[in-house]
């Protein structure tokens with residue numbers, strides 16, 4: 564695979580690397596590091612680099628295929644989400660005996676859901692575009708924070724009791740979630 568990289572030198576002690584949206588490798592390096600050392604560094608992390616570039620390019624391809632969401636489409640998605648998500652919360656709350664406060668549904672840029680100390684729940688409206696099990700997995704995740712405000716073993720055991728397929732759908736979201744976020748990028752509604 565052909566790898567394109569950019570180097571940004573600064574006062575730092577070690578080299579770090581990220582993959583930008585177009586699949587370019589961005590290397591942050593200390594001033595004393597030579598170009599050859601940067602190249603060696605990239606080569607030494609070859610499998611990580613390849614994996615992440617491939618994922619970024621596949622995401623971009625999917626986004627192009629499905630298209631960027633228009634403002635109108637997002638408004639419709641939000642409306643739909645405001646109908647569906649509270650129903651799923653209600654269902655899993657009564658199933659598990661967990662209480663909650665208010666529910667807010669927004670277009671969020673990085674986050675799928677959150678739960679405040681008071682039990683108020685936030686969800687990303689884009690979840691309704693995905694398989695229903697993905698939405699359910701996030702609903703159950705946030706509700707379980709009412710019992711455990713952390714990501715401990717006990718927390719995941721609680722999720723497992725209520726929604727045994729959690730791992731599978733959480734992985735689905737990790738693999739595919741970026742496509743949805745990118746389709747809505749730059750939209751603030």
Ligand SMILES: [Zn+2]
Pocket residue numbers: 704708713714
């Ligand atoms: Zn969490």
